Amino acid sequence: MTQKILVLPGDGIGPEITAQASRILAACQARGLDVEIEEGLLGGGAYDAHGEPLPAETLEKARAARGILLGAVGGPKWDTIEDLAKRPEKGLLGLRKELGLFGNLRPAITYPQLAEASSLKRELVAGLDIMIVRELTGGIYFGQPRGIEERDGQRVGFNTYVYSESEIERIGRVAFELAQKRGRKLCSVDKANVLEATILWREVMERLAPEYPDVELSHMYVDNAAMQLVREPKQFDVVVTGNMFGDILSDAAAMLTGSIGMLPSASLNESGQGMYEPCHGSAPDIAGQNVANPLATILSVAMMLRYSLDAPALAAQIEEAVGKVLDEGLRTADIASEGTRTVSTSEMGDAVLAAFEAL
Ligand SMILES: NC(=O)C1=CN([C@@H]2O[C@H](COP(=O)(O)OP(=O)(O)OC[C@H]3O[C@@H](n4cnc5c(N)ncnc54)[C@H](O)[C@@H]3O)[C@@H](O)[C@H]2O)C=CC1
Numbered sequence: 001m002t003q004k005i006l007v008l009p010g011d012g013i014g015p016e017i018t019a020q021a022s023r024i025l026a027a028c029q030a031r032g033l034d035v036e037i038e039e040g041l042l043g044g045g046a047y048d049a050h051g052e053p054l055p056a057e058t059l060e061k062a063r064a065a066r067g068i069l070l071g072a073v074g075g076p077k078w079d080t081i082e083d084l085a086k087r088p089e090k091g092l093l094g095l096r097k098e099l100g101l102f103g104n105l106r107p108a109i110t111y112p113q114l115a116e117a118s119s120l121k122r123e124l125v126a127g128l129d130i131m132i133v134r135e136l137t138g139g140i141y142f143g144q145p146r147g148i149e150e151r152d153g154q155r156v157g158f159n160t161y162v163y164s165e166s167e168i169e170r171i172g173r174v175a176f177e178l179a180q181k182r183g184r185k186l187c188s189v190d191k192a193n194v195l196e197a198t199i200l201w202r203e204v205m206e207r208l209a210p211e212y213p214d215v216e217l218s219h220m221y222v223d224n225a226a227m228q229l230v231r232e233p234k235q236f237d238v239v240v241t242g243n244m245f246g247d248i249l250s251d252a253a254a255m256l257t258g259s260i261g262m263l264p265s266a267s268l269n270e271s272g273q274g275m276y277e278p279c280h281g282s283a284p285d286i287a288g289q290n291v292a293n294p295l296a297t298i299l300s301v302a303m304m305l306r307y308s309l310d311a312p313a314l315a316a317q318i319e320e321a322v323g324k325v326l327d328e329g330l331r332t333a334d335i336a337s338e339g340t341r342t343v344s345t346s347e348m349g350d351a352v353l354a355a356f357e358a359l
Pocket residue numbers: 013017071072073074075076089092260261277278279280281282283284285286291292293294296334
């Protein structure tokens with residue numbers, strides 16, 4: 001049956017990187033992947049066109065799609081919109097919430113060719129393969145009450161860090177099941193020495209553990225986890241954590257792989273429908289220059305093939321093509337090092353496409 005794919009280029013570098021990923025998707029189609037691809041508006045561009053960052057038409061197309069490929073949203077042009085609900089980032093959060101995409105997988109894998117580009121010494125990152133499992137539709141990014149209001153003669157800003165047992169349990173199960181298929185180690189990251197919501201988080205993880213006796217569960221406070229990630233990252237296999245901690249830790253983990261431009265992601269709901277996007281933002285500082293790294297977005301297509309389209313062989317071919325291009329010494333500026341050849345966004349796309357087609 002033909003499956004629908006929705007591409008949402010978004011803002012800033014979004015259109016440049018999704019253009020390259022879309023070429024790979026089209027090449028998969030030519031190789032027999034039975035999909036119908038359409039585009040939509042999300043974020044700042046959607047606000048400019050419709051006055052809403054998540055127009056009803058986009059939501060409708062997204063509901064009908066098995067996989068959504070997103071570039072990134074946001075940028076300084078929209079940072080002054082007073083109504084926060086109309087900001088581009090709220091469009092993205094709204095889409096995640098509407099589709100119930102609670103399970104965010106962020107694999108931090110250091111390609112051997114990029115060990116020199118990492119922020120850490122080669123021996124600390126060679127062979128690194130961590131899976132960060134971030135809860136994506138709850139926690140402080142969504143908790144109520146929230147706002148800015150007058151109290152005792154001054155304004156106060158407040159947000160609520162809230163998780164229910166069922167929200168914790170369902171992300172916990174995703175993480176335990178992934179750990180079973182990988183290195184059988186799960187580290188749950190919280191701040192249970194300070195936050196009640198994460199005392200509950202830790203309790204629920206402990207309660208699930210006996211159902212997964214082959215997985216070794218450990219707990220770590222988030223401040224220590226940030227430090228351990230840059231001290232000895234290979235101690236981790238699967239990390240499970242809440243929305244905000246996962247957002248922050250995955251950006252830190254990105255630098256172990258060489259660049260935030262190398263970190264893909266999958267955001268899944270209970271039915272296997274998924275949104276796939278690089279972990280980075282719209283990078284306004286380099287937008288429109290054809291220099292952004294498109295590999296995280298291209299690798300997000302591979303995740304879509306694996307997690308939503310049941311096409312693992314094509315996914316592996318995309319990953320192999322990326323490896324071949326890195327073997328050839330081609331690098332966008334963010335991952336360049338001595339002896340490599342710096343290429344543009346579109347040249348990197350050309351090279352991955354050629355390597356894919358040669359397989
Ligand atoms: N998923 C999304 O759509 C996200 C959107 N944002 C939004 O993006 C805008 C910019 O946010 P920032 O905090 O600056 O984060 P950012 O991730 O866009 O950029 C941080 C730094 O990383 C670099 N960078 C990011 N992606 C890159 C790539 N593919 N290749 C090479 N370099 C890359 C940028 O040039 C910049 O120096 C904001 O409006 C923010 O709200 C931020 C994070 C995620």
